[in-house]
Amino acid sequence: MGTGVADPISILGLLLGLCAAVPAWSKFLVETSSLTITLPESLKGSYDSAIGNFGVPQYGGTMAGTVVYPTKQADGCTPFSESFRGPNTGGRPVFALLDRGGCYFALKTWNAQNAGAAAVLVADDKVETLITMDTPDEGKYSDLIQNITIPSALIDKTLGDSLKKVLASNEMVNINLDWRESLPHPDERVEYEFWTNSNDICGPKCDAQAEFKRDFKGVAQLLEKGGYTSFIPHYITWYCPQAFIESKQCKSQCINKGRYCAPDPEQDFNKGYQGKDVVLENLRQLCVFKVATQAKRPWVWWDYVTDFQIRCPMKNNLYNQDCAEKVITSLSLSTSDVRSCMMDPELDADNPLLKKEQDAQVGTGTRGDVTILPTLIINNRQYRGKLDRAAVMKAICSGFQETTDPPVCLSGGVETNECLEHNGGCWENKKANITACKDTYRGRVCQCPLVDGVQFEGDGYTTCEAMGLGRCKVDNAGCWQEKRGDITFSACHESQSKGCQCPRGFRGDGIKECIDIDECKEKSKCQCPECMCTNKWGDYDCGCSKDLLYIREHDTCISKKSQSSKLGWAVSLIVFLGVASLGVVGYVVYKYRLRSYMDSEIRAIMAQYMPLDSSSEVNHHLTEEA
Template identity: 35%
Template sequence: MRDVVRMRGDHAIAIILVLGLHSFARSALNIEEAGIKIVYPPGHRTQTIKWALADFGIEKYGGQLLGNVFYPTEDTSFYSANVKPPKCVPTDAQYGCTLFSKCTGFSLPRNDGNQIIMLLDRGPARTEDPCYFVKKVYYAQQAGADAVLVVNDVAGADLSTAIAPDEEVFAKMAEDITISAGLISKEDGDIIKDMLKSGNAVTLLLNWTSALPQKAKVSWELWSNSNDECGTLCDEQLAFVRDMKATAKKLQDSGLATFSPHYILFACPAQYLDTPECQSQCIMKGAFCAQDPDGSVAEGYAGLDVLKINMMQLCFFQVANTSGQPDLWWDYVDMFGRNCTMKDKQYTEECARRVFVSVGGPALSMNTGLTLWEQCIPNVTALAQNTTARVPLLEQEQALQRGSDSMNPVSIMPTVRINGVQYRGKHDAASVTRAICAAFPTGSEPALCNDRAVSDNECLVDAIGYRRCRVRTSRAVNSCNNTFSGSGYKCVCGKGYKRGTDDLSGGETCDDENECINHSYIPRPGGPTEKPACSCSRCACINTEGGFNCTGPLPNKCTA
């Protein structure tokens, strides 16, 4: 079994059917890519590498990561004669299938606060105890890596998006991953390996600054499901709604972003229309379906129950949006998730109506909110076997789910789509907010994008901005200002320093000003800062960090 491209639960089949596909093809799961630049060895700086972002972990949307590549291979040709390679059992170390703490001879070469990008191989192919992508990344994070690149194992193969399997153990791993990860081609991986084998240190710049299209007004969507019986996945989804609603409201109120919720649909194949599975999950003879929440047709809630609640929530948004209060949807879904659970047998239309009243639904649209809401909700029972009726609400959802030339199709649940492109990574409020911020033109991001929870603070002591602005060595003459996009910081360079550009990352630096070359800095006779030690004809200037010293008169030791 391969280590990449696992759809979450039965949603794999569901979405492929609604998109009209017949296999796990590339088009079934849109691949989101970012750029990688080889910055060292310098002879490869013109070469760029594409990588497919994983759908877990934290991708640094709008930012960059400069790091040294570490490949924990057991191949002795990558090491000098006196270095023993690491050894993992039962799978070779370069696959990352074993906790590195249990491997012999393994150590992560970290110094001077540099970032480590671990390079791992895809595979090995096996049916028992498959080495999934998420396991590789989790073990690399445990070892101290800051990012992971997995090298594809087939030359010429398309890149694919890594998704955690829906088994609880892997879902938990995915939840705990806080580093970035992605897949690169075998050809690009071989280039990196050849450089390492030649004894070169390899430094890469991972770049997320162009991963999303930028617009002055950002539109974003959440594709989800009202089901609360899917374990960690459902828990994360409900937590996201709770944690994101304050930020979503700020973005909406600012007028800089618009949000719309949507709900995943699938279609039942014609040959299964008369089965209990389709009849309990679908309306319109299999045209519109929702997944059974517990996987059992005979027990618990059915897919039709989920479809009905999904449509009630979608209709609430439409009524609230028409009334100019779209952000009430967050309150409605949050309260429903807390009070109307399947576990407590409260996942019902009656509970949904109580929540509607609690969040002020009846007062919407000049006190016609309840009527408009009820008129919007399709009659699931009446539509079960109907093949001629039109259901515009569901038809529109299905069309939006399929996507268009300017909008990626939605193929997994949950999905966030920003300016028509799918977000990849962990579905937590801070990470999604970061991606939304990256979708604004550089410099026009809302103020909340600089919040600590959203933007990495590159100006903390010993962070990259702090070091490159030389805050410590300048004795606080220089300062570092944290920003959201690009390198993540701006330098303010004081007297004795000048602003420069780092050769590797392109980020700003404060470079020492050589006052001894720029003579305008040196006090001269008659000047406002005349110093006797600098003013005489036999005085010399000695450049220092952030300043200079003058020698005073030097003795004439010339004998000729």
């Protein structure tokens, strides 16, 4: 139930969209291909068909086929139970004629492709000028859209009704689709633009842009380096209406006092990134292209945007200036030049680059306004079809004048080793010939390598570090090491799974250097009054003056004589105590035996004068006496 007052966020979103998409002078041109009917005689002639913004249009080529209109499921919104390839088609490619309405254009095309159709013609359900069939925004259709490999086109209601009437009378309809003039091809160089966005959490279309940049980078750079193409990246911006410039929404989505805006990435003004973060990164990417072009390396833009989306994603909270400038530095571009190009976003004035972008959004000549992201413009004509490496390459190659096609357009595929130049912007150890750059068909990746059973770990761009057992055997794990004579010191320790640490006697970062500590100069060792210190590489020697002995554990000198006398006294004391102990024991034994003897003598004498209870002792005594 409405309240009568619209949500200000919704108002701003609507206004921003209107300001960008529908200016009073705007025009959206529909890219068409020529459709020629050769049979029946009653319909012979050429007609326009609006190229769908998905699938693979056959730019530069033609396709002939027979039209089939299904008697069931004519809207194509559900999978077809029967194949379009029947005995009545004569083995020719089949163009499925489907009714508009009921579901997305892309779903109709997908179902027809699965039933064997070579192309799809959608008949409009109302009398109107042709429109461009676009893809849905729902994520559930993203895989489907990427797998559509056939062309599609919209035809007007009048032509659609005529085709259905003829087919209902069992007449054969043969059609030629001609894309040879869909893109101009005036000379031996193709000029093309790519309208994109740095926002990476906007759903399937953002994902498709990111994948295309990675896949197409190698081809784009090869064409640019060879002088076959002239490429320019572009970014759509919005502006905030004057009445809303001071609003919280405009301030969070715009820079330069509302002149350049982008929608909030999360569609939530209270959390996450803001629209102005996207505008700033878009501007930075434009400046990277400008600085790289001035350095005569315009193709580096492709390296920057692909590396940025890998290293600085929004989902990891790395979508910021610090991360971006690390990528810029890794590509040997000047961060100060990029900053200078971006200018102050708080100025109440136009930014030359972004102003130029807004002007370029408006169509001129044969090119309409740019209102769909992403958009490719080839030779001033908007490309229609999916963002696919092979499909886009086919379109670009169709833009060269006949017989001037570069060799890359005549080959079945394009293979480029992106690791050969600047190591692909990845980490490398030139000394050990180890690199994180790995060339693949889809473009290079920066991935820390596995060398001799030792795994390197890191981001692959600026750092890779040997980890685990055996790491010191591979270029000493990148740690400092030096040998002098027969002595070698190293900052790599097998007992540690990672890192570098200078050995005892050295200090430093353990990577670039370990500097010998002069224990003598720093007065950290051998500092007793009698000590004499001599520094050595990684160690020291300490001697004592005169007749003194150095004790390293206590860092002190002691007298050798003093030591001898003390030792002699200790030994003498031990001997004396031993002898004394033996004397005492001997004396005690002696006294005991003497007393025992005297007792026995007295007993013997007394036995002669008086009887005793036992005479065993007397007898024993007498026996001994005898």
